[in-house]
Each structure stands twice: as structure tokens, then as C-alpha cells.
Amino acid sequence: MKMDSKETTHEHQGMDHMNMSDQHSMNDDHGNGGHMMHMGDMKKKFWISLILMIPILLFSPMMGIQLPFMVTFPGSEWIVLIAATVIFFYGGMPFFTGAWSELKARKPAMMTLITLGTGVAYIYSLYAFVVNNFGSHSMHVMDFFSEEATLIVIMLLGHWLEMNAIMNAGNALEKMAQLLPGEAHVKSENGDVIDKPLAEVQVGETVIVRGGESIPTDGKIIAGQSSVNESLVTGEAKAIKKVAGEKVIGGSINGDGALTIEVTGTGESGYLAQVMQLVQKAQQDKSKTETLADRVAGWLFYAALGFGILAFVFWWINADLATALSRMVTVLVIACPHALGVAIPLVVARSTSIAAANGLLIQQRDAIEKAKHISHVLLDKTGTLTEGEFTLNTVKSLTDTLSDDEALSLIAGMEQHSSHPIATGILTGAKERKVKISAAENVETIKGVGLSGDIEGKSYQIVTAAFLNKQNIEFDKDQYDQLAQQGNSVSYLVSNDQALAILAVGDQIKPEAKKFITDLKSMGITPVMLTGDNQQTAQKVANSLGITEFKGQLLPEDKEKVVREYQAKGNDVMMVGDGVNDAPALVRANIGVAIGAGTDVAIDSADVVLVHSDPADVVNFLKLSKATNRKMIENLWWGAGYNVITIPLAAGILAPLGFVLNPAVGAAVMSLSTIIVALNAMTLRLKK
Structure with a gap:
């Protein structure tokens, strides 16, 4: 991996290695108007609500239809009422707070639509409970306890899946935090060596690393030499010889030689801490496609409200108040986005799992959305297309x-x-x-x-x-x-x-580089090689790989300038590099991809990190992004399509023709839509 010979300094404050994994806890400000919660709370709410939903499904009808396994006995309706009430207030709380945030921002979206549906269903069901148990026995009003419970449980599942997918993206880095030992051998001023807890080690202190031990902190070697294996940290498979004056990364494995190191970065300012902090920041980003899902939910909110009011007026005029109220509630309940709520989270969960399995760390999730527009991939030569071994x-x-x-x-x-x-x-x-x-x-x-x-x-x-x-x-x-x-x-x-x-x-060209260039061309993407080497060397490498566009004798700022030039021509650009010198271009590009993770600057600059340092993974990322985008759009159509069709039918738009959507049929279609969305997400594959 290419490293700048000038030392870089850590500029960002991280977190102590002892509590790095705690930083994965989700704050209450993630996603739709602050509705995302702590991962553990969401999981707990889901399981408790799921258990409470079982008696509701056993003892009450769904959309007015009695299911084959339904049973009733004296007092069963009270069990349903209590269970539905607990689910509504306990399980539904994150959606209420999210809806409040959306309404304060005057941007009703998913949380508002969920709250509208569940709120109307619960309140109307309370009315139905009172009428059915304390009113005239000749009158029976259909309740929606089942719909209220199932919607909340499905929404909790969707958000748990999404949060779990985001957490999985950082699992590899969480394991990296565990690479650091609990203690360090610190050399005191009088020359004695004492074992000190790593959390107490300070920048500027001197630590001794014996043969075979993990290097406890980032530092600069002041005495000794050894081969250091950084593969678990940087993805580089080869042991790197380190001598006095060179830097080492905390979490690397020392070889046979003993090293004396001056600490330059501790658990609070070290390389691993910065990576963890970067992932935590990336977790809070939202992709454009998810924003689209929120916009779709916002449109459905207004559509449901409009059709619900029209349905109420129409049926009150042409039937009676009870029918009008029932029909309006049916419209609002059917409008609830069961399928839409899990459409994107399921795809994200699947895509993240596939990416991790293939050595792709997607740090900015909107990179998946941007990837479909990429027309040019700008490639640093040394270490990316060539071995970097001179x-x-x-x-x-x-x-x-x-x-x-x-x-x-x-x-x-x-x-x-x-x-x-x-x-x-x-x-x-x-x-x-x-x-x-x-x-x-x-x-x-x-x-x-x-x-x-x-x-x-x-x-x-x-x-x-x-x-x-x-x-x-x-x-x-x-x-x-x-x-x-x-x-x-x-x-x-x-x-x-x-x-x-x-x-x-x-330098030697990587064996897989030529096929990588061929694959890019087959995808309609133009590869462009950038290098600080002379024009003749650049020409020779470009010809060997089949690259027609290349630029040589570039300074670091020149690479960034080249990126801007291509963007000025209307091109969406991906920059692929592996070192400090590529950082300005990585930041400027529409998508920055780091080959490996050897420098903190490169990581800070990149949207995507290729853990295995294989340029062919760029093609895998592009293919996965294309497939993921396609599945997201498909699921949005499946999720929203159900609502688009059933809302006007439930309102009675075809009533003059003698057709009004049976609530039971609406419930069946709703369940089918959710199943289709789930199955469609699971079919996401990466074809290498």
C-alpha cells in the first residue's frame, strides 16, 4: 500500500477502545424525524409486541373475517383489548414521537402515516368494543385490533432489520477494536517497564512491544526493527518490515523483533478509534432512495386522508353515519404501509450482508444510489493497478x-x-x-x-x-x-x-488488473488512469491494460483537478486510490473508493473501502449497487402499489358499479404484498 513519507497527524478525537462497541448504539435522531431508537429497545419492543399479538389473532377477527384458528370464550374480548392497548402505547411509542417530529417539520411521511392508521384503528376499535359489549345486542361493529397490532409489529420488525443491517456494517470494525490488548508495557522515566491499563496510556509515553504481541497503540518506532502484520487492520496480507522512524498502527501483530515505540495515538485518538467514529457517522446518513420511500409515504398520507374524508361524506349522504364512519376507518387502516415499511430495510439488510461477505465496507450509504450514474472511474496507478512493489x-x-x-x-x-x-x-x-x-x-x-x-x-x-x-x-x-x-x-x-x-x-502490474479494466468497459464505464509517473511509463502501463485515457506527472492537487474537469463535463466520477496522496481526489469525486485502509486520511476521504485491496471489488460494488437499487425500486412499487389500488377501492370509488372492497380481501392483499416484498428482498444476489 502506498504511504506518504511525510508523517500524518491524527486530527480527530475518537473514543476509548474499551467502549468503542458502545458507540454503535443508535441515537434517537436517526432517520425519519427522530424515530430510530436504541437497538436493544427496538428489539425488546418487537418481541414483547409479537407475543402480545398472538392472543389478539387467536381471539379476534381480522378485518371482520373469522380465521380458521380463531377461538372465543367469555372474557376473551377483554384479553384482546388489554393486549392491543399495551401494543399501541408501548410498541407504538417510537412511531408517535417520529410522527410528532415530522408534523413539527411540516413533512408528514412514514411515521405520520403509521400513526394515522394505528391511531384511527385503535380509537375506532375502542368504540366498537363499547358498542359490542355494552350497547344493543342487535348491533355489531367491526373492530380493527388485529390490524393495529400487526401493523405495529411489522413496523417494529422493519426498523429493527434496518438498524441491524447498519450495525452489521460495523461488526468487522467492532472486532478490530478487540485487537487491542488490555495492557501495555510502558517504559518509565527511570527505565523500568511497568504494565499499565491501555486506557491510561498517554500520547508521548514509550511502550515496549515484544515479539508476537499485539501493538497496543499507534506510534513511531524509536528503537528496534521487526516485520509487522497489519492485515487484520488494513487488509494488507503481507507482513511489512518496520524500522526506526516508521509508524505502526495499534492492533497490528508484531513479528519476532522487539520494538520500542513512542505513542502518537491512544485509544482515544488512534487509527481504530477514528475508523469506528467514521462508521458511527456513516450510520446516521440516509440514502436518496430511503428519502423517496418517505416521500411516497407522505403522498399516501395525504391520499388516505383525502379519500377517507370523501368516503365518509359519500357514505353518510348515501347510507348512514355508522356505514360512513366504518368505511372511512377502513380506508385509513388499509392505507397503513405494512409492505412499504419493510420494503427498504429488508433490501438494506440483505445488501449490507452481501457487501460484508465480499469485503466491501460501504461507509456512505448514498454511494449505492450514486453508483448507477457513474460514467468514469479514475484510477490511481501505484498500488491500485500495480503491485506497488518496486x-x-x-x-x-x-x-x-x-x-x-x-x-x-x-x-x-x-x-x-x-x-x-x-x-x-x-x-x-x-x-x-x-x-x-x-x-x-x-x-x-x-x-x-x-x-x-x-x-x-x-x-x-x-x-x-x-x-x-x-x-x-x-x-x-x-x-x-x-x-x-x-x-x-x-x-x-x-x-x-x-x-x-x-x-x-x-513496478509490476497486478495480474487481475487487465480483467478489471475489461469488466469496467463492458459495463459502459470509461477507466482513466492517473499517476505521478512520467508520460512514457504511464503510456506503457495504459497500453498494457487497454486504457485509452490516462494522465501522468500529476501532483496530488492535480488529481483533484482532473476529477473536477471530468465533473465539469457532466460526468459522474468514481475515484479509486489507496494513499494519502489520493485524498483530495477521493473527497472531490462523486464516489471515493479506498483500496485497503492503510492511512487515516484515505479512510476519512472514502465513501467505500475495499477491505481485500482487490480492484476487482470495484466491479463487485458497482454490480451490487445496481442490483440493490433495482430491488429498492421494485419493493417501493410493490409496497406503494398495494395502497394506490386498495385505498380508492376501500373508499367505494366503484360503488356505483356495485363493487366495494371487502375489508377481509384488503387484509389478504395487504399480507400478500408484505410477503412479496420480503421474498423479493431475499432474492438480491451479487453475480461476480
Whole structure:
């Protein structure tokens, strides 16, 4: 994974690792007007309401029809009344508060429609109970206790499913929090090593990590070297060699060597805490499709209210008050969105489960909605299309005063202060050639250019050909072109405005990259490669992969500019990158996708993280998004279609033709619609 050689600092405050999992609790301000509740409360309300619903279904008719398993006995109607009352006030409370918030905002939606239906059903059923038990025995009024109970239970189930789906998206990160040990070996000022609870470890303290232990905090190595396995944290499968001056991430597994680390991020400001905080923020986002579901519910609210009033007036004029009241209540109860309430949550639950199983962490859920409009995918080259593992191919002195090995010694001396993959390749090459590495001081990153540093009192720079051109420093352009056309990244060792040596390192294209590009094209999406490499190297890689649009010699701000240029032409753009340098472009793009999760900046910038660091998962994300959108729209049609048809029929729009919808038929169709929505959601698949 590509890492910026300049250290990044943690700017956001997270949460202590001991209570990270508690942060998944849902606040009361999520979703529709604040109706979302704590996950545990919603689950408890669902199960209690479900148990109370059983005697209601056993002892009372549904929409006036007696079901085959229905039984009655003296006092059974009182059991139904008590159970329905508890469900209404206890189970229905989150919907009442949600409806109040929607009405205060003057935007009636799902919660208002649910409250309207259940409220009317319960109040009318109380009237029916009084008339049937204390009124004239010759008069029987149909009650709606069954409808009130089933609607509340189904809505609680829908919201529980949605919350559970959101929680599942963060389960992998919750497990990451458990990677941190409970204690750290802290080195005191007098040199003693004591075990301190991790929650008490402070930034700036020194901790000792022994071989095979989990690294307790984010930090900078000040002594020792070891191979560190960051796969459980970043998704990178390979152990990474770490030496003094390099950063480590809390939760990584140390190899055989002992490390002394200066703490830069604790449980409150470390990498894992920031990731958890990011997921918590993403959980509170709503997709446009869900907003559409709310808008549909709002339209149904006005439609139900309008048809209910018209039905009441019509039947009062043409029949009697009792018939008019019964018909209006039937309209309002049938309008309740049983199927619509679970249409989106069921699809979200299924989609989230599939995404997690395929290594996709969708951090911004509206990315699923945006994905269907993507026309161009902009791809960082190094680490995304290529392995990011560079091999030293050429190092040649350009002056008689310096041998090739001496030039490599100077270059490696500065590169050992960088964690960039190119630096790793150079150091490996130097060791293979048994070149003694010089001791460099004051090494700094030259943004978008290379490095500068001092060796034995003399200043050196490692720079690009573009820098030489800009500074009017002479070099052999034919030699440069020859190496660049072979697919190498070419750099120069410079001192006192003179090019002392030329350096060429090569990267390998990922085996799966070509098929990935072919798959994008088959979906009608144009791949665009972006790289800081020279034009010749970019051309060679692009030709090998079948990419026709590419841009080379880009600085980090240039990538962001390219994204804006494509957007200015009316294109919806996805940016795929893997490091700090890609962050501005990831933020600017319509959808930012991070390959792996190696830098906190990349994670902060991305809408989607590919846990397995496989670019082919971009195609999987696009396919899953397309399938998810299709299922959401289908379920909205199934859920709302029932209401659109049955509301006017229940109101009696075909009464002049002798047809009025039987409430029992309406209940049957309502149940069928809910079952179809559930089955349709379960058919969501990701075809790889």
C-alpha cells in the first residue's frame, strides 16, 4: 500500500477502545424525524409486541373475517383489548414521537402515516368494543385490533432489520477494536517497564512491544526493527518490515523483533478509534432512495386522508353515519404501509450482508444510489493497478567523481527515511548489491517531487525529470526516454544544481488488473488512469491494460483537478486510490473508493473501502449497487402499489358499479404484498 513519507497527524478525537462497541448504539435522531431508537429497545419492543399479538389473532377477527384458528370464550374480548392497548402505547411509542417530529417539520411521511392508521384503528376499535359489549345486542361493529397490532409489529420488525443491517456494517470494525490488548508495557522515566491499563496510556509515553504481541497503540518506532502484520487492520496480507522512524498502527501483530515505540495515538485518538467514529457517522446518513420511500409515504398520507374524508361524506349522504364512519376507518387502516415499511430495510439488510461477505465496507450509504450514474472511474496507478512493489532496475552515475555504488549509497541513505514502496525497492536493491547505506540527516519530503537531505555536510535531492526541467538542470533526455519507455519510474540524484546519477525502478502490474479494466468497459464505464509517473511509463502501463485515457506527472492537487474537469463535463466520477496522496481526489469525486485502509486520511476521504485491496471489488460494488437499487425500486412499487389500488377501492370509488372492497380481501392483499416484498428482498444476489 502506498504511504506518504511525510508523517500524518491524527486530527480527530475518537473514543476509548474499551467502549468503542458502545458507540454503535443508535441515537434517537436517526432517520425519519427522530424515530430510530436504541437497538436493544427496538428489539425488546418487537418481541414483547409479537407475543402480545398472538392472543389478539387467536381471539379476534381480522378485518371482520373469522380465521380458521380463531377461538372465543367469555372474557376473551377483554384479553384482546388489554393486549392491543399495551401494543399501541408501548410498541407504538417510537412511531408517535417520529410522527410528532415530522408534523413539527411540516413533512408528514412514514411515521405520520403509521400513526394515522394505528391511531384511527385503535380509537375506532375502542368504540366498537363499547358498542359490542355494552350497547344493543342487535348491533355489531367491526373492530380493527388485529390490524393495529400487526401493523405495529411489522413496523417494529422493519426498523429493527434496518438498524441491524447498519450495525452489521460495523461488526468487522467492532472486532478490530478487540485487537487491542488490555495492557501495555510502558517504559518509565527511570527505565523500568511497568504494565499499565491501555486506557491510561498517554500520547508521548514509550511502550515496549515484544515479539508476537499485539501493538497496543499507534506510534513511531524509536528503537528496534521487526516485520509487522497489519492485515487484520488494513487488509494488507503481507507482513511489512518496520524500522526506526516508521509508524505502526495499534492492533497490528508484531513479528519476532522487539520494538520500542513512542505513542502518537491512544485509544482515544488512534487509527481504530477514528475508523469506528467514521462508521458511527456513516450510520446516521440516509440514502436518496430511503428519502423517496418517505416521500411516497407522505403522498399516501395525504391520499388516505383525502379519500377517507370523501368516503365518509359519500357514505353518510348515501347510507348512514355508522356505514360512513366504518368505511372511512377502513380506508385509513388499509392505507397503513405494512409492505412499504419493510420494503427498504429488508433490501438494506440483505445488501449490507452481501457487501460484508465480499469485503466491501460501504461507509456512505448514498454511494449505492450514486453508483448507477457513474460514467468514469479514475484510477490511481501505484498500488491500485500495480503491485506497488518496486524493483531497482538501473542506477548509473552521471559524473566521474562518483561510482554507481556510491551513488546508490547516497540515494539509499535518504530513502531509508521514507516508507514509500519505491524507497523499499531501492533499499532492497542496495542490500542485494551489498552497498553500504550512507547516514543521512534532515531528510524531508519535497511534495510531488521527491526527497532532500544532508549526507556528510553536503545537501542532496532525489527528484523527477520534471523538476530538472523546471530548474533548468541539464540531463540526457534520450537516456531518460529509453528507461521510461521500459515502464520505469525514473529519478535523479542532484546536488548543487547538477544531476549526479540516474535511477530507474519498475513496478509490476497486478495480474487481475487487465480483467478489471475489461469488466469496467463492458459495463459502459470509461477507466482513466492517473499517476505521478512520467508520460512514457504511464503510456506503457495504459497500453498494457487497454486504457485509452490516462494522465501522468500529476501532483496530488492535480488529481483533484482532473476529477473536477471530468465533473465539469457532466460526468459522474468514481475515484479509486489507496494513499494519502489520493485524498483530495477521493473527497472531490462523486464516489471515493479506498483500496485497503492503510492511512487515516484515505479512510476519512472514502465513501467505500475495499477491505481485500482487490480492484476487482470495484466491479463487485458497482454490480451490487445496481442490483440493490433495482430491488429498492421494485419493493417501493410493490409496497406503494398495494395502497394506490386498495385505498380508492376501500373508499367505494366503484360503488356505483356495485363493487366495494371487502375489508377481509384488503387484509389478504395487504399480507400478500408484505410477503412479496420480503421474498423479493431475499432474492438480491451479487453475480461476480
